[in-house]
Amino acid sequence: MPIRVNISGHMGVWPRRDGLWDLDQAMNDYLQDRGEVTWDGDEHYGPGWRVEVLLHGEPNMDEWVVGCAEYLRRWGVAPGPIAFLVWLEDEGRRSGQWRLVVPAE
Numbered sequence: 001m002p003i004r005v006n007i008s009g010h011m012g013v014w015p016r017r018d019g020l021w022d023l024d025q026a027m028n029d030y031l032q033d034r035g036e037v038t039w040d041g042d043e044h045y046g047p048g049w050r051v052e053v054l055l056h057g058e059p060n061m062d063e064w065v066v067g068c069a070e071y072l073r074r075w076g077v078a079p080g081p082i083a084f085l086v087w088l089e090d091e092g093r094r095s096g097q098w099r100l101v102v103p104a105e
Contacts, residue, residue: 003061004038006085007068008050009077026075027051030068034059049077054089061086061100069102080104 007027024037031037035055055064069082081104087097 002089003055003059004052004087004089005055006050006052007072008048008083008085010048010080023049023051023075023077026072027053030071031055065100065102073105 027037031053034057035053038052038054065084065086068084072082082102084100084102085097086100
């Protein structure tokens with residue numbers, strides 16, 4: 001069953017990058033064939049940053065969240081906690097939703 005993950009931070013757009021388009025590209029580079037960045041029509045509005053991904057296969061989510069947070073911090077997202085809202089997607093319906101937060105360093 002596909003796993004959808006909404007990843008967000010509370011800070012604004014960070015220096016050294018060309019905004020959220022770069023974030024989408026960076027996440028596609030990170031995911032490679034393990035998933036894809038999805039677009040829900042409003043994922044880039046609000047005071048912070050946010051990107052949504054669809055993961056293929058059955059990754060170990062504890063390891064995936066830590067690895068993704070480390071990647072995003074190396075890439076240059078603004079400091080602060082990174083939240084991961086995770087749910088299983090079954091024929092377009094959400095089930096089994098949970099939230100994980102990686103604290104600020």
